[in-house]
Amino acid sequence: MLPDNSKPAKYHAIGYVSNGGGFPLVEFERDVPIPKPDEILIKVIGSSLNPLEFKLAELNFFGNQPPVALGFDVSGVVIAVGIDVTAFHIGDSVVAMADCNGNGGWAGRGGGGYAVAREFLAAKKPDSVSFTEAGVLPICFLAAFLGLYDHVKSGDVVYIPGGGGGVGHLAIQIAARALGAALVISSGSTPESKALLAASGADSIIDYKAEDATARVIEITSGRGADIVFDPTYSEESYVASAKAVRNGGKWIVLGVGPGRTSRTKITHSPVDEILAEKGAMHINANVLTYFSNGYVFDEAAKANFRMAMEASMRWHTENKVRPTVSKEIRSSVDEINAGLTELKKASGLHGKIAVNVAHS
Numbered sequence: 001m002l003p004d005n006s007k008p009a010k011y012h013a014i015g016y017v018s019n020g021g022g023f024p025l026v027e028f029e030r031d032v033p034i035p036k037p038d039e040i041l042i043k044v045i046g047s048s049l050n051p052l053e054f055k056l057a058e059l060n061f062f063g064n065q066p067p068v069a070l071g072f073d074v075s076g077v078v079i080a081v082g083i084d085v086t087a088f089h090i091g092d093s094v095v096a097m098a099d100c101n102g103n104g105g106w107a108g109r110g111g112g113g114y115a116v117a118r119e120f121l122a123a124k125k126p127d128s129v130s131f132t133e134a135g136v137l138p139i140c141f142l143a144a145f146l147g148l149y150d151h152v153k154s155g156d157v158v159y160i161p162g163g164g165g166g167v168g169h170l171a172i173q174i175a176a177r178a179l180g181a182a183l184v185i186s187s188g189s190t191p192e193s194k195a196l197l198a199a200s201g202a203d204s205i206i207d208y209k210a211e212d213a214t215a216r217v218i219e220i221t222s223g224r225g226a227d228i229v230f231d232p233t234y235s236e237e238s239y240v241a242s243a244k245a246v247r248n249g250g251k252w253i254v255l256g257v258g259p260g261r262t263s264r265t266k267i268t269h270s271p272v273d274e275i276l277a278e279k280g281a282m283h284i285n286a287n288v289l290t291y292f293s294n295g296y297v298f299d300e301a302a303k304a305n306f307r308m309a310m311e312a313s314m315r316w317h318t319e320n321k322v323r324p325t326v327s328k329e330i331r332s333s334v335d336e337i338n339a340g341l342t343e344l345k346k347a348s349g350l351h352g353k354i355a356v357n358v359a360h361s
Helices: 051-059 131-135 138-148 166-178 191-200 213-220 236-243 272-279 288-292 300-318 334-346
Strands: 010-016 026-031 039-048 073-081 093-097 113-118 122-124 157-160 183-188 204-207 226-231 246-255 282-286 326-331 353-357
Touching (some): 010 051, 039 131, 073 113, 073 138, 093 113, 093 138, 093 300, 122 300, 131 326, 138 166, 138 282, 138 288, 138 300, 166 191, 166 226, 166 300, 183 191, 183 213, 226 236, 236 246, 236 272, 272 282, 326 334
Parallel strands (some): 157 226, 183 204, 246 282
Antiparallel strands (some): 039 113, 039 353
């Protein structure tokens, strides 16, 4: 049953209220946002947890003025549209990435949250896709799509270390089932992660705790190395190892800000660029958040890429090519969200995504 689409003046959001050091999160009352001309207002039903949320609470690196509501993955129903919006109407079921320069959609007390999203960061949700599955896709799907879509060609060998995570398991599916890679190699260590890699379409699975992952990639590719390496691990140790696995003249694509910057609080030396230079390989950053920082103004090409990615997330789902795995579903309460984000911080063997049921009353 869909929530009531009427709009109150205020609701109880979940987020941070201090400029840095804002984790654990708290619940606070805030005004229901009003959409700008190019935005839609969504009554949020589904969402998910991402490392972005606890990192923002701890560092506030976008410089947003607290209090800030979190929960940037959203699925739900459009209840208001800006005057320039043409693709969506009130009552549409949608999936979207809420604007990181604004506020997210988590809310306490079970009645649903409220988030605004720019028109090009949303897509209509088909009836065949549940609000739960749609709500875990946006950020992770965008990262995987933007990292792979313009680079993986039919017949390529693709290596994705740590493919059991939220981005990784989607990246395997995109490479194997949507972009036509000839061979997808990934790595994991637990039985659960290995099973997810296989279910996602990985052709070769490496146990990185039991064997040298780089050596195995070289062996699997008959000494050549992978055409494309997409590293979503946020691990400097993994970056160095995976850079050695790319072929001469290949592409090494990293999720996020990249080598030497994984802490966000300091820059350290990384040998990755020297390794890639010796191979004549390209270093490419797939950092979705770049578009939301430093006053970035979206040009039409960027808008088109994001719109294409959001629409692909729903189309490939209905075509059974790319589907998220939900390892756990929690209610949208400050206690359950804090506990789930703490699990993400510890990287405690989680695989797939943790879904957040925002409208559970």
